[in-house]
Amino acid sequence: MWKAYGKHLAKRGIFLFLTLVIATYATIVIANLGGYVDGILRKQIEFEVSQYLARSPTFRELSPEEQEARRRELIEEYIKAAGLDKPFLQRSFIYLWRALILNLGRAMHLRSASGSSKVYDIILERLPWSMLLFTTGTIIEAVIGILLGVNMAKKALSKFDRAMIVASIISYTAPPWFYGILAILLFSFQLGLFPPGGLVSRPHESWTTFLPDLLHHLALPLMVWVLSFFGYWAYITRNLVLETLHQDYVMAARAKGLPERVVMRRYVLRPAAPPIVTMIALALIASWMGAIITEAVFGWPGLGSLYNDAVWSMDAPVLIGLTVMYAYLLVLTVFILDIIYSILDPRVRTVGA
């Protein structure tokens, strides 16, 4: 049984990798506007060369023809150095290769706080903030949502259940950034309870002052994130558990005289677990990227707002780097998920023959 599954897993792996490659390439093409950015870079080089030469005293002594020749020479040199002499199509594959081995290069405009222009550094600098906010948020919302969902299923059709269904619908209808705007209006400006955004209010010397300020700033986006998603978990868990509760083997378990605890644990939650675990993994992965718009609303310096900054400053290397990272993480998670799912649900193991 495991052998057939192993083959299936291998096929999956190849397919996922292919997806990764195509997604990365697509981003490269779009981010470079199919070569349009090249034109901009070229013009930039020409401009800078002209500027540079205009300040050079030796240059001014040359004749117009010589000046022109010198100018062209220098431009050619720079273009070659930047690799712009090759056609875009060719360069795009070089980028693709580099991206796949995670050689992310240097950013065009953006810099990390320490001044580094390496895309890797820039991304790494922002990653922890996204993780802090969104991974924490995802864990909290999943826990709250799932517990709520199980309770709703146990008390199905009661007033509690009905009220919670309405709450869940309202919750997951709107995205977190939407609640964020409203929350900022109410809690930050009207009530003055929380700061309207950013990481901290002022630079700190020590951890003891940094931490409370950070938490104070973390509170609102975290609340808003949990608020927006708990409904999703609750609703889906409720339906999943309800469906499982009505399975015949649950009645059989009760007929066997097993105590309710055991019935719930082994005969309801265990079978219902696989889809929920899938959802958790996918949600975690989505959380790593940080919601772009939510970070924009709160001015939270994570990967999402890095993405925003990269788009607005048309910094292609950063964009590509982010997308590649995301794609890798996603593909990895999907793959690991397949394996975990097969451990939880033996029915899946017979697939792939």
Next chain:
Amino acid sequence: MSAPSLRPEAVIKEVLKTKSGIVAAILLLIIISLVIAVPIYAPYDVVKTWNDPEAWLSNPKNAAPIWVERLIGKRLPRNIFLGDENFSRRGFNVTYRGFTIKKIILRARFEYPYDDFPSHVRVEVLAKTNSSLRVSAEFIRPDGAAVQLFDETISREMPRLSMGTEGERFHRVAEAFYLDVTGRRPEAVVPEAILMASKESLIRGEPEVLKGRYALRLEVTSFNLSDDVEVELQLYGRVYGLAGTDSKGRDLLIGILWGAPVALAFSLTAAVVSTLIQTLFGILSGYLGGRVDEVIQRFTEFMMIIPMLPIMILVSFVYRISIWTLLVIVIVFSLVGSTTKVVRSMVPQIKEESYILAAISYGASPWRIMFLHIFPRVLPYTFSILALSVPGYVFLEAALSYLGLGDPVLPTWGRILGDAYTSGAAYYGYWWWILIPAGCIMMTALAFALLGYAFDKVVNPRLREM
């Protein structure tokens, strides 16, 4: 997943019986009434002026909706506009030492019964002269005090004199008045709140509106007998319309109304088209099986892995696009997705039904079977999926507009929200600018979410009777 046979009309009737179905229907009616109001209140030529600042000059800026009065219990000032025709004229000639001087006295009055000061006051004088003339203006309060606003000579080269409460002149006049009345200098100079406040409240230090009849009196002196002036006085209110105004003075109601059909058209089209196409793919995949199934499944997984939002932000930024192009891109991204998988899992059971087998045996082509037999069976289930996908699209369009990447011409709800945010509406407390468009977005999204939930309950009876 089981798929017993359901008739669409029966489903709709059942849905309207559920509580969520009723609420959803009510919300939808509200939205539709907004859409109907569009050609009446905000026809396209009016909407085109949304981006034209000139059109909104005479509106108060950042004004709250009129009904706010009821909430606060104060009478809030409306716009008071006195054009040239509102001024009474009295022209006469005066002879002085052999010179004939023309004098015109212009006078206009207005009642000011409000509990709050106007947000802005503007006086404009346009001189119609070949050389120059002299104008002096006096602002006469109900308590009789007259404040001289200016005493200037206007020449032909610069015939327009404009004085607004944001300017230096008004500030100086107000400051002088304050000093005169209270004997001290004011901490902050808000000309409206000084010139129209009762003296005793100024002395107290808490300006209160002096209600009553105000007047503006102008005296024009000129050597030229044919000279004349045109005058305009405008007091900008603090409330306007049903939805207030934004920082450019735009009537938000127009934006709100216009946003309704955009939101509906965009999200409904995206939802319908994507659900339809995904369903078709699901049927193809489930019915034809084999290679076709494999290909479609891989394609589906591929699309589900590619992140739509980042790429759309990228594309909208790089290629400035209109809302319809955006729609096309969204649809392209949604050609396959989770609906494909769901529909695919329904097909095997339907395939086994006897009327399908009968159709195959009398030689019906696969296409005929898929479209004439399987598709109608799957349809009621897609209703709930369709309805539930609408809110996503509503918020997607709102998000992109909010970020400034949406349609550059049309005022959509997201765009209004975005303008509000970047203009600091939250900070200044212009809550209507945020809450009204947000409320509309939420209402639309909720309407469809509830509708989808009601459909789900009807179509999955297990959810109802458990």
Next chain:
Amino acid sequence: MNEMPLLEVEGLQLYYQTYRGPVRAVDDVAFDIERGETLALVGESGCGKTSIAISIMRLLPRNIHTYRGSIIFDGVDLMKLSDEELRREVRWRRISMVFQGAMNALNPVLPVWLQVADPLIIHEGVEKEEARARAVEALKNVGLLEVVADRYPHELSGGMKQRVVIAMALIMKPELVILDEPTSALDIMTQANIMNLLKRLKWDLKLSYLFITHDLPLASELSDRLAVMYAGKIVEVGTAEQIYLNPLHPYTRKLIASVPTLRGEKELEFIPGEVPSLINPPRGCRFHPRCSEAMPICREEEPEMREIESRHLVACHLYD
């Protein structure tokens, strides 16, 4: 057998709550089962047979409108026991159930041995090792190989699953086993095998069976007595011989007449009309709309159960 019956059911009522009204699945039912006896409960689908089974074991769903009567098992009224007492003392230890093969009575994510053995682990505190050994033995006892023990349900055929469910039901050596359509999803050959197995087990372990089925000839194979059920009520009870040779109730007669025989000519009859709604059952005798011998009184009064010959009872106005 003059001792007290093992199971005595009296006035049993089970109504389900639906948004269209209460469904009277079991409407004032009475029967009894002696020790070592097999009683078959025969009827069409939807007549309430499975509801009787879950009533006895109190495996009630949430939407119950009415649940009353008396279920006296070995002298104790089960209705009067608390949920906890029922769970600990009665379920599986003394009364167990074999579910329909078509039901997925087996948990898909647990291996077979664990599902067979977990009552042992829970109720008797048996160690996992020993419990597994006993489970393997039980599986062998129903004709399965040891390898099945570590398999998952989806890897087994229908017949194998049915055997597992039987092994599961007998693991604690109960006194009464309720068999709910144990062979309906199986092919003829497997069906025969399972029936033989059940017969053997009954003999070896001295079991009493409540055998629920819609298949009349199958019922008579295994059972000592048959009870015919219609629309939530028992209409006739008797030994297999009595029912076959001398069916009293018109419904019973039609049932027998609609069964094909391998030998001899027989004109097959069918019963016209539809099964009545259990929400709004017909007034009077519930069978009267489809009964070829209906009399005016049948429309007005419900017939009472009368003993016509020894241990052969019927509820029909023809015998008033």
